[in-house]
Amino acid sequence: MKSAKEKTNRSPETENQTAGEKDSKTIEESKIQEDLEESEDPQKPQDEEKALGPNDVTCDSCIDRPCRAKKSCLTCLVSYCEAHLRPHLENVKFQSHRLVEPLRDIERRTCETHRCALELFCCADARCVCQECVTEEHRGHNAVPIAEARRKIERELQDKQTDMVKTVTAAENAINKLQVNTVNIEASVKEVRGVIEEQFNILMAAVEQAKKEVSEILEVEERQALRQAEGIRVHLEQRCTELKKTQSQVEKITKNKNDIDFLQEYSQWKKEAADVSLPGVYIGLMDRLQSFSRVITRSTKEMCDHLLTSYTNKLKDTCKNDNVGIKTTVYAIIAAKKNMSIPNPETRDDFLKYVTPLTFDADTAHQYLRLTEERKKVTNTTPWQQSYPELPERFEHFKQVLTVESFYLGRHYFEVDMRGEGTHVGLTYKSIDRKRSESNSCITGNNFSWCVQWNGRSFSAWHSDVETPLSGPKATRIGVYVDYSGGVLAFYDVENGMALIHKYQAEFLEPLYPAVWLPKKECVLLLEPGAGSEPEPGSSLTTTSPVPSPK
Structure with missing residues (x-):
């Protein structure tokens, strides 16, 4: 009676829907049965x-x-x-x-939780889901059909590929221009050297010492110009390689014909892909070495009685003027929509927008430095040496190591966990000397390295072999921020509300490499903020209070 009553109370729409579902299932089963009957038809050869x-x-x-x-x-x-x-x-x-x-x-095509087909793609969580998932843990999320999601992501990857091709082409053109600049630098220096030779031939034995000092000044200018061009070229080649690698990964993903594999590989790649963007650059050459020739000619006539000081002092003053000398000029090409004043970062979240994952370069590590945790942690193991091969890039005297990655143009940020007394963290040029024991081979003792040191009680800033004592509480996690174009290098106390420890204002000529010097048995751990690095309860690592920002 109950069944009859329920049947009587059903609405016509429900009966039609039920009948439709039965008919659909019956048709499907009939089709399968027909296929089986056809396959078993004795008139059809089964052995073929x-x-x-x-x-x-x-x-x-x-x-x-x-x-x-x-x-x-x-x-x-x-x-x-x-x-x-x-x-x-x-x-x-x-x-x-x-x-x-x-x-x-x-x-892989079935939901592990509900055992249903993966028919949708959750845009919020970037994963494939079934119909049941949408009504439960993915309720309210934007879920689209698999095919539609693939079409959308394919368009996105195509745009990304187009941008990468343009970027790689621009970078390769810049590298070619740098190679041309190297020839021009050498030619220009050679021309000035000829003037030097001509003028110094006029002098007697008394001018030999002055001639030597002037030549040394010019050679320093040449080496600096060549090192600058070489550093920029190496950086662009490295970024080119990374872009090509990413391009290859994207091409591999787009060739996957399996929708599920495609979306899952894309989601995995999206999580792990590092930012390999590279702004377009214009490579030029500012060659005004003719000023050298004029100074030499004038000084020859006027300063014969003061040879040992005249040339050197005047040329050193000339080198300090940006209107003379020779160096590669680089200008970032910024899209019109981005050519606006970008506010300086103030909170840790602001700084994390510029985060750059780093790894130590094993080819530069001193024999007493051990690299662990996927080359993100360095430890001073004195007196135990590591079995590193002898390489020109390896530091021989100072226990230092550089990172593989470098900073050039734009803004960059990374954090380090400093432990132990005497730990130094900073940035330097790739051209830093690796073998000698003089102070200019250390990141504290030259004019192209900038760093801070924790001595166990307080911080100190080091540049050009000059120490500047700093005041402030003890800190272990340090945030390092670089605004290359703005000439800003700043160190922040991450655990104390991003308090400013020290800020450098300088003109950077070459790509900057994060560097560490461990004179004692200490270690430094490079962190990747926002990727599994969570602050302890009660700490202020995620503070949003404003902090002093570089101007």
Whole structure:
């Protein structure tokens, strides 16, 4: 009676929907049954079955001889051939199972939680989901069909590829221009050297010492110009290689014909991909070395009685003027929509927008420095040496190490965990000397290195072999911020509300490499903020209070 009453109380719409579902299922089962009957038709040759191809899905129930699967069951997560599919068609217990066309890697195409087909892509969580997921843990999220998600991401990757091709082309053009600049630098220096030779031939033995000092000044200018061009070229080549590698990964993803694999590989790549963006640059050459010739000619006439001081003092003053000398000029090409005043970062979240993952360069590490944790941690192991090969890049006297990555143009940020007394952290040029024991081979003793030191009680800033004592509380996690174009290098106390420890204002000529000097048995751990690095409860690592920002 109850069943009859329920049947009587059903609305016409419900009865039509139920009838439609039954008809749809009946049609599907009939189609499968017809396929099986056709395959069993004695009029059709069974012994001429085509050989299995590399893309064919095999039956999971065939043990002795693999057969081609006819259907896959999303309930059983198994693919069946014609013979093993029969229970699903004839046994009432299997009528609720969902049969689909043969699927390869059926487990990956099915939701692990609900055992349903992955038919949607959750844009919020960047993962494939089933219909049940949308009503539960992904409720309210924007979920689109798999095919639509793929089309959208393919368009995004195509745009990304186009941008990368343009960037790589611009970088390669810049590298070629740098190589031309190197020839021009050498030619210009050679011309000035000729003037020097001509003028000094006029003098007697008394001018030999002055001639030597003037030549040394010019050679320093030449070496600096060549080192600058070489440093920029090495940086651009490295970034080019990274961009090409990323481009190759993107091409590999786009070639994946499997929608699920494609989306999952894309999601994994999106999480791990580092920022390899590179602004377009214009390479020029500012060659005004003719001022050298004029100074030399004038001084020869006027300063014969003061040879030992005249040339050197005047040329040193000349080198300090930006209107003379020779150096490569680089201008960042910024899109019109970005050519606006960008505010200085104030909170830690602001700084993290410019974060750059770093790894230590094992080829530069001193023999007493051990690199661990995927080359993100360096430890002074004195007196135990590491089995590093002898390389020109390796520091021989000072226990220092550089990172593989470098900073050039734009803004950059990274954090280090400093432990132990005497730890130095800073930035330097790639051209820093690696073998000598003089102070200019250390990141504290030259004019192209900037660093801070923790001595166990307080911080000190070091530049050009000059120490500047700093006041402030003890800090272990230090944030380092670089605004290359603005000439700003600042160190912040991350654990104390991003308090400013020290700020340098300088003109950077070459790409900057993060550097560490460990004179004692200490270690420094490079962190990757925002990627698993969480602050302790009660700490102020995620503070949003304003802090002094570089002007």
